[in-house]
Amino acid sequence: MAMLTFERLTKRRRTKHILSEVTFQARPGRITGFLGPNGAGKTSTLRILLGLDRATSGTALVDGRPYRTLRDPARKVGALLDGSGAHRSRTGRAHLRWVARSAGIDAARVEDVLELVGIAEAAGSRVATYSLGMGQRLGLATALLGDPEMLVLDEPVNGLDPDGIRWIRGFLRDQADAGRTVLLSSHLIGELSETVDDVVVIRAGKIVANGPLADVTTGYRNLEDAFFAAIGQRSADR
Amino acid sequence: MRTVRAELSKLASLPAFWFACVVGVLVPTGIVLLAGRAAPRVDDGYQELAVGVLGAIVLGVIAMSSEYTSEGAESAGGRQINTTLTAVPTRGRLFLAKALVVGSTSFVLAILATTAVFSVLRLSQGVGVLALTGDDLARMGGVIAYWVLMSLLGYGLTAFTRSGIIPLAVLLVNSSTVSVSYLLTKATPLANYLPDLAGMRMFSRDLATDVELSPLLGGAVMAVWVAGLLIVAKLVFARRDA
Known part of the structure; x- marks a missing residue:
């Protein structure tokens, strides 16, 4: 089963508590939205999952x-962290080529994904010339x-234009419908409410709400209200 | 093996890498040309290559520092190291693959630079380009080994600092303008065992210092420094949060 499991994940930096006992799962066939304000610990959680931080x-x-x-991590998990993850002075195509090489993926696949995310025309330009949205698409x-069987995306709609946001929503839905696991973080609540199946809300390193979208929003007008209730006061936990 | 190939294509697709190669060949050859026809001295060519080593140093430094270059103001803190480590999460293997690429590319660069420098030098001095004695070959081997070890020194240091600025400042100043290591020998003879100065024994016959090391011993001292540095750098690279 293509499952992502977080179990009592705790991270301290010196005396600062970054994460406290973070526990949740992302399941196959579902889009799990990992929500929280900036600095709540979303990126830290995903970085630990990806082996970048301890x-x-x-x-x-x-x-x-x-x-x-x-x-073979690249075939198991596809990861998008802040930005493109490419060096500025390389072209988009050269970036994808070395990643493909290190993962043992055929070079033809590079052209496929360039086409898929809609930056094939900019593939020969240096990443430094890309807009934020194009960098995001390259990532x-x-x-x-x-x-990959699973997608872990940190703020995937960041910098995308409305067209791009619409595209990525549809794309992620297709991925989940094909049985894949999608975990995406965001601080933009409105963008997500139509997309996610499960919701996990983090605030100051602690999970304050966790469950299927319908459960989390019960008693609230919408996800946004539920979110603010969850991060506003801890008593609104349940 | 695919990690090595990926690292090689990564380095070769960086414009700064080609810049380093051009510097490594053109700077020492250019100095030979500009110096013109003086009376032959024992370190002719080698002195110029001891400056040209900055090409190899830059190569080693950027192989690591390019991983940590910020993508720019627009995308907050996105760095290539994230992509690198999610593609190859076994960090020890990655570190060694990179070191191998740095060492072998600087090896090729050193051969090119040495060939260029001595071709120009011997043509200008009217000596046959291929008239090489055993000692010439040993010293050329020494200067090539020096380049390889210096590039690995730059690579290892940058693994600690994650930015090329400090390693470049230290290593470039030391090998191009004033050799701090050399000045230190005036204060303490122990400075002769610093990596750069010890390594120069492999090719230089004209180092005016009190302590004399044989070429082999000098090379061994430098190699031990570099190996020690790489071992610690690999541990740090593997353990620290990316």
Whole structure:
């Protein structure tokens, strides 16, 4: 099962508590929205999952295994973190080429994903010339290279124009419908309410709401109200 | 192996890499040309290559520092290292693959630079380009080894700092304008065992210092420094939050 499992994940930096006992799951066939204000710990949680940062305690597992022990990570998990993840002076195509090479993916796939995310025409230009939205699309193309079973996307709609946001919504829906696991973080609540199946809300490093969209929004007008109730006062937890 | 190939294509697609290569060949050759026809001295060519090593240093430094270059003001803090480590999460293997690429590209660069410098030098001095003695070959091997080790030194240092500025400042100033290591020998003979100065024994026959190291011992001292640095750098690289 293509499952992402976070179990009592805790991260401290010196005396600062970044994450406290973060526990939730992202399941196959569903889009899990990981919501919270800026600085709440969304990126930290995803970075630990991807083996970029270490947890102080607790676990974040991909199919029951730490990311760092995956044999072929690019085919298992496609990851998008802040920005394109490419060096400014390389072209978009050259960036995707080395990623493909390091993951043992055929170079032809590079052209496919460029086409898929709609930046094929800019593929020969240096990343430094890309707009924020194009950089985001390049990052997404990188995530999709290995045709992965799971997608972990940090703020994927950041910098996308309305057209791009609409496209990514549809794309992620298709991915989930095909049985894949999609975990995406966002601080933009409105953009997400129509897209996600499950909602996890984090505030100051703690999970304050977690469940299917319908459950989390019960008693509220919409996801936005539920979100503000959850992060506003902890008593609104349930 | 695919990690090595990926790192190679990563380095080769950086404009700064080609800049480093051009510098590494053109700077020492240019100095030879500009110096013109003086009376031959024992370190002719080698002195110029000891400056040209900055090409190899830049190569080693950017191989690591380019991972940490910020993408710019628009995308907050996105860096290539995120992509690199999600593609290859086994960091020890990645670090070694990069080191291998740095070492082998600077090896090729050093051969090119040495060939260029001595071709120009010998043509200008009217000596046969291919009239090489065993000692010439040993010293050329020494200067090539020096370049490779200096590039790895730059690579290892940058793994600590994650930015090229400090390693470049330290290593470039030291190898081009005033050799701080050399000045230190005036204060303490121990400075002769600093990596750059010890490594120069591999090719230079004209280092005016009190302590004399044989070329082999000098090379060994430098190699131990570099190996030690790489071992610690690899540990730090593997353990620290990216």
